[in-house]
Amino acid sequence: MDLLQQIVARAKADKQRIVLPEAEEERTLRAADKVLADDMAEIILIGNPDNIKKLAKEWGLGSIGKATIIDPMNNPKSEEYAEKLAELRKKKGMTIEQARELVTKNNLYLGCMIIKTEGADGQISGALSTTGDTLRPALQIIKCAPGVTCVSGGLLLFSQQKEFGENGVLVMGDVAVTPVPDARQLAEIAVCTAQTAKTIAGFAEPRVAMLSFSTKGSAKHEVVDKVVEATKIAHEMAPDLKLDGELQADAALVPSVAEKKAPNSDIAGKANVLIVPNLEVGNIGYKLAQRLGNAVAIGPVLQGIARPVNDLSRGCTVDDIYYMVAITACQAQDAKK
Structure with a gap:
């Protein structure tokens, strides 16, 4: 802390x-x-x-x-x-x-x-x-800030597992505001959450994982397509931002899993910013981390x-x-x- x-x-x-x-x-x-x-x-x-x-x-x-x-x-x-x-x-x-x-x-x-x-x-x-x-x-x-059309909530998550994120610190978004973002909104959430990671968490290099139940085409569904499209839009919005998707949570966080599921990704296994596909996932996810993993959550911080x-x-x-x-x-x- x-x-x-x-x-x-x-x-x-x-x-x-x-x-x-x-x-x-x-x-x-x-x-x-x-x-x-x-x-x-x-x-x-x-x-x-x-x-x-x-x-x-x-x-x-x-x-x-x-x-x-x-x-x-x-x-x-x-x-x-x-x-x-x-x-x-x-x-x-x-x-x-x-x-x-x-x-x-x-x-x-x-x-x-x-x-x-x-x-x-x-x-x-x-x-x-x-x-x-x-x-x-x-x-x-x-x-809203210039170029942003939706407000979102970023969360600082302090894990006891120091190997994840930045010495156990990760930033998640959106966990508070937009229930079902479209691809454009999801891209904005990713860029804004990366900025929160720099401004608030002090991350020198945000590494953003666009989370899904699929990793690099392992599953086909319209909700996966949204994450893929959001990833493309986010790259266009912030070309210098280190960001990749779609990635499952284990592929985003665990190097050994990343080697198997996304060997060509610069983010897989090293993510410190996690972008969830909708508010339901974000809210449930961080509260499970709190209660089952004894993580400490600070926020949400309103973004945008x-x-x-x-x-x-x-x-x-x-x-x-x-x-x-x-x-x-x-x-x-x-x-x-």
Whole structure:
């Protein structure tokens, strides 16, 4: 788990401005205090200032005073944000009245407007909100990164089997968002997950395996054809990316199996990034690795948004939020390049 400390160190080296729109929630406020005490990022809290200060005093959170607190009901920029939001959503029929309602009563929309107007670099929510609640304003306001049409979730998987991936660390995608990607979307997921592997996991050389139940034509089916087509598209999108498919999981990870099933592949047996063909496989796969293989999963990290907006589990811990701030900060650093 040393990687998490490396991520924190990278976040500290170039501090980013991270919005926490669920600021009156206990775990979020405690995590914000820890981030500020460690000088890891600049924190923008959205909520009632009196409530936040009262809770911080009650819980003994001595660093909250370093945060910027924005009161959505008394925000001098509310009208500016409302006008900008109404303009962004004009084609969808949004009125200025509806926009005013959102930027004063929906903290997740307000946070995304702060990012859109260059007042912050990233946002994290989900301790109280659903994934849909987190994604909706991000996609409506910040939108997808250039060349990307779908959002996906990348996962850091820490295995006790150090021979796999990078000393036991692998990155998987998509495990969170797009249920049944088409070939183009699957290719985008592969490229975005490789970028997550570089930006977050620090992989110098992502080696991407496009997973299937077939290896190099060993089975014939339309779902295999999709992976083959996605592999071709991904090569066109990122010609320098080391990527191969279709590969079964054992062929992707185990050198002795790779020698038999895909002897001419540069990726087989050496993959550190695993791309699953659909969300069902991704979700089941990583949870089996957790429960049966005692792997540790960090994430998912949302990928494909022009500026980082990340989702938490409603069962998250203070440490989960703390490390997600570090991850979001590293994504924000990369988005500025």
